[in-house]
Amino acid sequence: MDTSVLLINVMLYLFLPLWGIAGFADWCCHRATKIEENTGIKESLMHSLMGLQMGVPIVLCLVFNVNVLILLICIITWISHEVVAHCDVRYATPLRKISIWEMHAHTYLGSLPLYMLTSIIIVNWDHFLQLITFDWAGNMSLTLLDEPHATPGYLTYYLLFMAVLCIFPYTEENIRCLKAYLKKGK
Numbered sequence: 001m002d003t004s005v006l007l008i009n010v011m012l013y014l015f016l017p018l019w020g021i022a023g024f025a026d027w028c029c030h031r032a033t034k035i036e037e038n039t040g041i042k043e044s045l046m047h048s049l050m051g052l053q054m055g056v057p058i059v060l061c062l063v064f065n066v067n068v069l070i071l072l073i074c075i076i077t078w079i080s081h082e083v084v085a086h087c088d089v090r091y092a093t094p095l096r097k098i099s100i101w102e103m104h105a106h107t108y109l110g111s112l113p114l115y116m117l118t119s120i121i122i123v124n125w126d127h128f129l130q131l132i133t134f135d136w137a138g139n140m141s142l143t144l145l146d147e148p149h150a151t152p153g154y155l156t157y158y159l160l161f162m163a164v165l166c167i168f169p170y171t172e173e174n175i176r177c178l179k180a181y182l183k184k185g186k
Helices: 003-032 040-063 068-092 100-123 125-132 154-185
Strands: none
Touching: 003 040, 003 100, 003 154, 040 068, 040 100, 040 154, 068 100, 068 125, 100 125
16 A cells, blocks of 8 residues: 555544544543633633644645645644644643643644644655745645545544534633633623
């Protein structure tokens, strides 16, 4: 089997699900420490921002052919995710207990995007070389994949999986924190 196919399958069936599971574990830790009572809406919004920062390039890579544009988006969102992650932990640490379980979840939430980005670069090495040599002509458009990665239903199932494990819980966290914020303001 081709190494590129193996790397894509590792991303689809190991890295992406693990990222969702780690996000859910992190949410459970936030709920246990009642972030609505300490770090509140500011930290909760940082969590949602980080989810978007990684969700956008994931969906782009699952729907479109990777080219210079997609790689640029992946690299920029990964860097911005790391900056926000640093700000998140720096903000939360003095205001609430961060358990050992939450630290472990953060390990996965920080390392898996790097592993995925590195794998995407390896699989799309020619486009990466075009990116770093500024040979961008004809590589700055969004072109739908001819055939989806994995099974035809993978994207639908993955998005449902992420909705249940991350989107719904973090939406609930935002609502919970917003309610606490508004209650304090009265």
